[in-house]
Amino acid sequence: VIANPTAGGRFLATKVLWSVVGWLVVFVFFFPVLWMWLEALKTEPQAASSPPTIFFVPTLAEFQEVLSGDFPPFFINSAIASIGSTLLVLILGLPAAYALAIRPVKRTRDVLFFFISTRFLPFAASLVPLYLLARDLQLLDNIFALVLIYTTINLPLGVWLLRSFLLEIPPDLFEAARVDGAGFQNELLRIVVPLIAPGIAATSLICLIFSWNEFFYAVNLTSSVAATTPLFLVGFISGRGLFYAKLAAAATLSSLPVLMAGWIAQKQLIRGLTMGAVK
Amino acid sequence: VKTTGRSILRSAVGTGGGREPTAASVTRRDAWVRRLPLLPAFVYVVLVTQIPFALTIYYSFFSWNLLKPGSFQFSGLDNYTRLLTDESLRTGVLNTVVLTFSVIVISVVLGLAIASMLNSEVFGKGLMRTLMIAPFLIMPTAGALIWKDTLLNPLFGLLPYLLTPFGLGRVDWVNRFPMATVVAVEVWRWTPFMMLIILAGLQSQNPELLEAARVDGANALQAFRRITLPLVRPFIELGALLGSLFVVQTFDSIYMLTYGGPGEDTTNLPFLLYLVAFQGFSIGQASAIGVVAVILTTIVATFALRTLFSIFQVEARR
Numbered sequence: 261v262i263a264n265p266t267a268g269g270r271f272l273a274t275k276v277l278w279s280v281v282g283w284l285v286v287f288v289f290f291f292p293v294l295w296m297w298l299e300a301l302k303t304e305p306q307a308a309s310s311p312p313t314i315f316f317v318p319t320l321a322e323f324q325e326v327l328s329g330d331f332p333p334f335f336i337n338s339a340i341a342s343i344g345s346t347l348l349v350l351i352l353g354l355p356a357a358y359a360l361a362i363r364p365v366k367r368t369r370d371v372l373f374f375f376i377s378t379r380f381l382p383f384a385a386s387l388v389p390l391y392l393l394a395r396d397l398q399l400l401d402n403i404f405a406l407v408l409i410y411t412t413i414n415l416p417l418g419v420w421l422l423r424s425f426l427l428e429i430p431p432d433l434f435e436a437a438r439v440d441g442a443g444f445q446n447e448l449l450r451i452v453v454p455l456i457a458p459g460i461a462a463t464s465l466i467c468l469i470f471s472w473n474e475f476f477y478a479v480n481l482t483s484s485v486a487a488t489t490p491l492f493l494v495g496f497i498s499g500r501g502l503f504y505a506k507l508a509a510a511a512t513l514s515s516l517p518v519l520m521a522g523w524i525a526q527k528q529l530i531r532g533l534t535m536g537a538v539k
Numbered sequence: 540v541k542t543t544g545r546s547i548l549r550s551a552v553g554t555g556g557g558r559e560p561t562a563a564s565v566t567r568r569d570a571w572v573r574r575l576p577l578l579p580a581f582v583y584v585v586l587v588t589q590i591p592f593a594l595t596i597y598y599s600f601f602s603w604n605l606l607k608p609g610s611f612q613f614s615g616l617d618n619y620t621r622l623l624t625d626e627s628l629r630t631g632v633l634n635t636v637v638l639t640f641s642v643i644v645i646s647v648v649l650g651l652a653i654a655s656m657l658n659s660e661v662f663g664k665g666l667m668r669t670l671m672i673a674p675f676l677i678m679p680t681a682g683a684l685i686w687k688d689t690l691l692n693p694l695f696g697l698l699p700y701l702l703t704p705f706g707l708g709r710v711d712w713v714n715r716f717p718m719a720t721v722v723a724v725e726v727w728r729w730t731p732f733m734m735l736i737i738l739a740g741l742q743s744q745n746p747e748l749l750e751a752a753r754v755d756g757a758n759a760l761q762a763f764r765r766i767t768l769p770l771v772r773p774f775i776e777l778g779a780l781l782g783s784l785f786v787v788q789t790f791d792s793i794y795m796l797t798y799g800g801p802g803e804d805t806t807n808l809p810f811l812l813y814l815v816a817f818q819g820f821s822i823g824q825a826s827a828i829g830v831v832a833v834i835l836t837t838i839v840a841t842f843a844l845r846t847l848f849s850i851f852q853v854e855a856r857r
Binding site: 352 | 570572573574575576577579580581583584587588589590591592594595598652653656657659660661662663667668669670671672673674675676677678679680681682684685686688689690694695696697700727730731732735736739740774777781784787788790791794795798808809812813816817822825826828829830832833836840
């Protein structure tokens, strides 16, 4: 109940005003994504017309075209690289995070520092040797090379993030398990994994985002057999207005997994991006 | 006020809690039991990051062109002295600094403004936030192409068409303002990132404090400067520093939008390294560029890590 009608009216007016401004700004930022979707639903002549086509009958023809063409292998490579590296991050990262959170080793701080500093080592620092190594090991244009490299990129983040979730588990739970005489493996599987399921989900999400969208290593270490979705898009660079609808459909499909995952797990996104610093 | 701002930050590193082992309680065997789960990850990271980096430093002292067999020769500091006299490196460093600095400053300011809006009373907050983070989630290569071909293309793009009434139609933005275009696309991508982090800071604020300030006669701007800003400062610092570590490495959008050009106008360090290594096949020279990139990034990263740890420790001491 609003006691003073003028104050209430002023409050509503401010709210409406800020809502309008806010929605305008959001529209500007979201527009390129919306435009990508619209272009994807056009025919080629509509997509590359001057002036631009605003009203049209949507068609899924370009999506069909992309999906029935040479796009799927790229998509599958991306899936293998992302899922493979995420699993490796969890397998290697969970025990490490456990060692740093539940039964801390000496100099825990230094170890954490070391892990995260490797994430901030520029990709440029190791590209050339990794390229030469991949060449000598016959791993050029092999998806396995990307799996290994993406694991490296995401492991420091994974360790930090999983540790931040592990620290939230009450220590008493572990005391109880230890009294029962449960070993390390047992403790990890029976207590830790179920309790930090949300943490595992958040970590997987962040790993997925970074590895799915990765381009620098992909473009330099793969060419055809193991090429991932960003490389499919490179094929459109020289397009002179002939393949806009197809490009937009491919861009939409390429972005879909990360966009969906990010939207579903919005809350975990901040925590993941700040390595657990911001909840 | 400052500590309330940090209250949502995770408790963590080092000094906090009672879980740090005391020296006496840790026998040698126990120490290894503790260390063992850490080893696979540790060894893996050393193998795939430290050894290649050591090799990069090693190669940087050699003259080596991949296309010329037998050209692998020790050349001392030649690669570095050449870099010092070479125009390309100076341009590359300058472009990296300009790009990173503009993107971070602009996206922090926009991110702060949008986060403040989302933290006030508006209709459809949840949906606004959801739509706002989309640019960050879109694949960077895809986003860059959509901008270049469907929005900015002088013939078919939407923006030149919309700007025609203002006399700006048919402007070839990507070629006439290459750096500004790359900055704009990167700002579009990083503003949501800043917004998310700053919004988390704003939401940790106690609304009663603002109410009290208003009762004391402070206007909205004063309240923002005196109460809100100091509170979100650590969040802004964190966002800016993490963001700059990513933006320093910008490669995707440059590759897709300008390919480093025209000339070297948008060639930053990662792109220069790519050109030297994979178009010129000069492994030694590229390695030297890699070392320079590491030195520059380390300077930024040191500050970033210090901020991260100070935030963690403020919380741990509480």
